[in-house]
Amino acid sequence: MSSGLLAAEKETEKSFRLTLTQTSEYASSELYRDNFEIQKRISHTSEHKRDGLLTKRCDNNSIRPKIRLETLSSTLATTIVWIAYIAFAFALLSPYLQSEGYLSETTAFSGDLCSEPFAWRSDQNGIPCTRIDTKRDVAVWSAKLHDVLRFGGGISLNIRTDQVKLLASRPTLLSHTDFLRLKNAFVLDFEWSLYELSDDNSTIKKQIAFESNQTAWISCLPESGCEEAKLIELPQHSFSGLQQSYLIQIRFYGRYPNLIGSRVIYKLIYPKASFEFSELLMRAILLVFTSIALPCWLISVLRFSGSWWALLSAQKWTLFLGVVLLFWQNPISLIIDSGYSTNPRLRQSVACCQAFAESFFYVGWLQLVDLQSRMRVQKFSFGISLFIITLCMALFGLNSSTTVLQACEIVYKTLFVMLGFIRLTMLLYWVFWAVQLSWKTASYLKSVPYMSTRYQQLSYRFLILESILILSYVLVMTTFRYWSLLQVWYLIGYEAFLQNAIETFLELDVGQSSLGQFIFLSIYVYLLLYVHLPPSCQQNGTKTRTTSIKIREESQFGSLSMTRPDSFCIETALWLLELAWQAYFDSPGQPSESGYGEINLEPYGFELIAQLRNAVMDTHVLIAYNATKNRLVVAFRGTSSRQNWKSNLRFHQTVLWIKSQRANRNDGCRRRLKRILSKIPLFDMALPRVHSGFWQAYMTVRSDLKRVVRLLLYEHPGVSTYVTGHSMGGTLAILAAYDFSVSFDIAVEMYNFGGPRVGNPSFVRNYNRHVPNSYRVVMDGDIVPGVPKFWGLYQHIGTEVALDLEGNLIVGPSFIEKKLQVGSKHKLATHPSRVYRSALALCFDKLVAENP
Numbered sequence: 134m135s136s137g138l139l140a141a142e143k144e145t146e147k148s149f150r151l152t153l154t155q156t157s158e159y160a161s162s163e164l165y166r167d168n169f170e171i172q173k174r175i176s177h178t179s180e181h182k183r184d185g186l187l188t189k190r191c192d193n194n195s196i197r198p199k200i201r202l203e204t205l206s207s208t209l210a211t212t213i214v215w216i217a218y219i220a221f222a223f224a225l226l227s228p229y230l231q232s233e234g235y236l237s238e239t240t241a242f243s244g245d246l247c248s249e250p251f252a253w254r255s256d257q258n259g260i261p262c263t264r265i266d267t268k269r270d271v272a273v274w275s276a277k278l279h280d281v282l283r284f285g286g287g288i289s290l291n292i293r294t295d296q297v298k299l300l301a302s303r304p305t306l307l308s309h310t311d312f313l314r315l316k317n318a319f320v321l322d323f324e325w326s327l328y329e330l331s332d333d334n335s336t337i338k339k340q341i342a343f344e345s346n347q348t349a350w351i352s353c354l355p356e357s358g359c360e361e362a363k364l365i366e367l368p369q370h371s372f373s374g375l376q377q378s379y380l381i382q383i384r385f386y387g388r389y390p391n392l393i394g395s396r397v398i399y400k401l402i403y404p405k406a407s408f409e410f411s412e413l414l415m416r417a418i419l420l421v422f423t424s425i426a427l428p429c430w431l432i433s434v435l436r437f438s439g440s441w442w443a444l445l446s447a448q449k450w451t452l453f454l455g456v457v458l459l460f461w462q463n464p465i466s467l468i469i470d471s472g473y474s475t476n477p478r479l480r481q482s483v484a485c486c487q488a489f490a491e492s493f494f495y496v497g498w499l500q501l502v503d504l505q506s507r508m509r510v511q512k513f514s515f516g517i518s519l520f521i522i523t524l525c526m527a528l529f530g531l532n533s534s535t536t537v538l539q540a541c542e543i544v545y546k547t548l549f550v551m552l553g554f555i556r557l558t559m560l561l562y563w564v565f566w567a568v569q570l571s572w573k574t575a576s577y578l579k580s581v582p583y584m585s586t587r588y589q590q591l592s593y594r595f596l597i598l599e600s601i602l603i604l605s606y607v608l609v610m611t612t613f614r615y616w617s618l619l620q621v622w623y624l625i626g627y628e629a630f631l632q633n634a635i636e637t638f639l640e641l642d643v644g645q646s647s648l649g650q651f652i653f654l655s656i657y658v659y660l661l662l663y664v665h666l667p668p669s670c671q672q673n674g675t676k677t678r679t680t681s682i683k684i685r686e687e688s689q690f691g692s693l694s695m696t697r698p699d700s701f702c703i704e705t706a707l708w709l710l711e712l713a714w715q716a717y718f719d720s721p722g723q724p725s726e727s728g729y730g731e732i733n734l735e736p737y738g739f740e741l742i743a744q745l746r747n748a749v750m751d752t753h754v755l756i757a758y759n760a761t762k763n764r765l766v767v768a769f770r771g772t773s774s775r776q777n778w779k780s781n782l783r784f785h786q787t788v789l790w791i792k793s794q795r796a797n798r799n800d801g802c803r804r805r806l807k808r809i810l811s812k813i814p815l816f817d818m819a820l821p822r823v824h825s826g827f828w829q830a831y832m833t834v835r836s837d838l839k840r841v842v843r844l845l846l847y848e849h850p851g852v853s854t855y856v857t858g859h860s861m862g863g864t865l866a867i868l869a870a871y872d873f874s875v876s877f878d879i880a881v882e883m884y885n886f887g888g889p890r891v892g893n894p895s896f897v898r899n900y901n902r903h904v905p906n907s908y909r910v911v912m913d914g915d916i917v918p919g920v921p922k923f924w925g926l927y928q929h930i931g932t933e934v935a936l937d938l939e940g941n942l943i944v945g946p947s948f949i950e951k952k953l954q955v956g957s958k959h960k961l962a963t964h965p966s967r968v969y970r971s972a973l974a975l976c977f978d979k980l981v982a983e984n985p
Contacts, residue, residue: 198668199445199588202595205664213660214598220656221602227649238405242276244390244397261399263391272389277330278379278401319351319393323385325365330378337380348629351393359394366636412648419655420462427455430662437667446506447592451658451665454497458658461490461651484527487646492520494654495563498603501596501661503570504577504589515559515566522556526638546635553638560611564604571600583941595664599657606653614641684980701908701934701944703977708737709766709857709884710910710973714966716755716768716862720744727751727773739766743841747833751776752865754834756841764853765845767838767869771860771887771966781861781889783826784921789896791875821896824889824921827864831872838869839876846877856883859966860917863888863909867900867930874903883907883931886969889920890927897928907931912969913938914960938963940975 198204205213247262261276327342349362364383390397431452438444463486465479496516500506529549578590614637622630646654683702712734719728725746732755734741739757746753753770772781846852854873858866863885870883881904888909892900901907909931911918921927935943962968 201666202591202664204669220653224649224653240401242399244399272385274383321349323347325383328380448665450500451661454658457490457494460486488523492516504574526552550634557611564608712768713857713859716770745834745837750830750833752830752833766855769858769862769865771862780826780830786822787825789821789823823892831865831868854881859886864891867891870904871900886910887917897930900930908934910934912963915963917964936972940979942976
């Protein structure tokens, strides 16, 4: 670095420190700290640029996207996230809707005593009733079921006792009736059998399900009756194909329901035929979709990457989850569900596929959240162990309703419950393991530059959004089952706990998953596959504007060309920020109360054309020109005085008229109509409106500014026009850029730093149409860009560029990035321009080092 340049920097430092001691303005003390180090970086960069090290074209130093998630617009990213939320809500609501009867039908059967109470074998009349056999010490309720199981699915049988009273005249098998009168909770011991009937419904063909040593608790009050109590839950595999007629019998030992109430009703609850058909159709559609989408996805990814070995790790494990999903949607289960086959081996195959898919889904998710892919052996060992346990439980469930296991019934039931609790424990361990791996991955990603690893950063953050829902679902469901089962053991006893645990595990852990869970996981895998597709840009390098980023500028812009780069360039932002910083200084020999010293534009290659100011509003704007590159820069000073704060606090909006402030003969009918509507309340809200304080501040220098710019445009044809500013200066830069574009019909680039919102949605639409190349650099946590809000009356223009203190930069942050990467805007300490300068210089240094 030359001695003259160092001397100039020292003089700048000295000049500023003298000014700082003489001012009491709040903004001045906050907006400046020692800038020697930053000036040295910029000068060093300028020297390298003169040496030809920065002469590559922007297209050659662009950071290219690698996955679709990088090129998604904020709207599409938000839509994807909401789809995930809706699927999660459906998974939670589906069991509730089914349990509350919205997706099922109910048939009521009488539980009254039979007219011939001691006739044991007279069931052929088909009338449901309860028969009492005092010799055998049992009461048997029998009923025939017709046309309720055509589409398969389990049924549940509930008992309802109304008009509670204990009748001594009723036949009883108990001698302690006084004990019954004192209690409001009763225990029923029973067993049940399900028989398949012949085609003419006259004879029993065979017993297809049987359960003994069952217990049910009935809670009753004389005033309000008894609560419903579930007696039977039949799994789907208990039914045989298209058989439509069954006989069910329940044998009560000792106490029976008719002793508790004078009116007993049994309710048969089974899935609606329309729901069963819809579920079957939905599963078939998802299976076909997965079978087609998975190969197409793989072909697209391989075509973009070139080979299997070039695939990203996240893409490989996403493909693994897709294959696992295919096992989960296996067509064998559709064959059984549709009733075309009841082969036991097919059911075992379905159980095996289901156990494999569920177990290795957890393994695949662990690998996805673990970016560094550690402990693969432990993860697959976990998956194999979970697969073996789940498969053993499934095979037990397939045979639990037969007579095969009756000889060692208590042993098998105890073993089944033990396996169930081991499985629940493994799921809890999986939740905490996934959280630990996610934490380690987050720590690793924080240590690397964001933009150079954006595909990993975005992939991880999308996984986090999905993982939060999946982990919450697994954690809540597992913990609730733990608590409810242990509560039964503590309050009732071991036998009731054993029976309740078996019913719970058979319903939730064995067999086919519920439709809600099925759709929930399918949609999550589909979303993963979509966001890990190749980027929407083609191999020619075309990218969407919101995600394009360039490190260095082009070597030449062409002095007679009006073309503009269509992406954010860090080097451009760097020197524009320095000029926005220089706007806080004053022209030589013309100091102001809010100024920091004298302007020095030589290190940046610019010549000061003019500095305009207004004493009443304390508005300052500098106009600089670079003859070498034919660049014109208009930079506004930010908030640095009490007058500026008064302008900031004038939040009400005013209608914006740029082309003409007064009606004249040449005004068209459309403009006259708009002018009339602007006088009518509510109608004027549809017109472009801006912050009145900012507009008044801009109006104080507007005439002189436009006159100077018009002369420069005339003297330098094809000049590249830039407008910039920090804080309040950023809002004035927006108004000036819009004004120049509309008034002079020229292309303008606008870069502002830490600027607040300026106008309403109508103004934003007009502005984005006239000044498409507008970038708002926002420091992570900066409170100023978050104001004003006012219920949507103010919106931001252009493309947001998020920047943090570590030098990580995001162009056009998506919904995911805004929620998980960009902090909430509540910090004032990150607003000063020195913070922006330091972070942006650090970002540039990082990217230049990684992309020489």
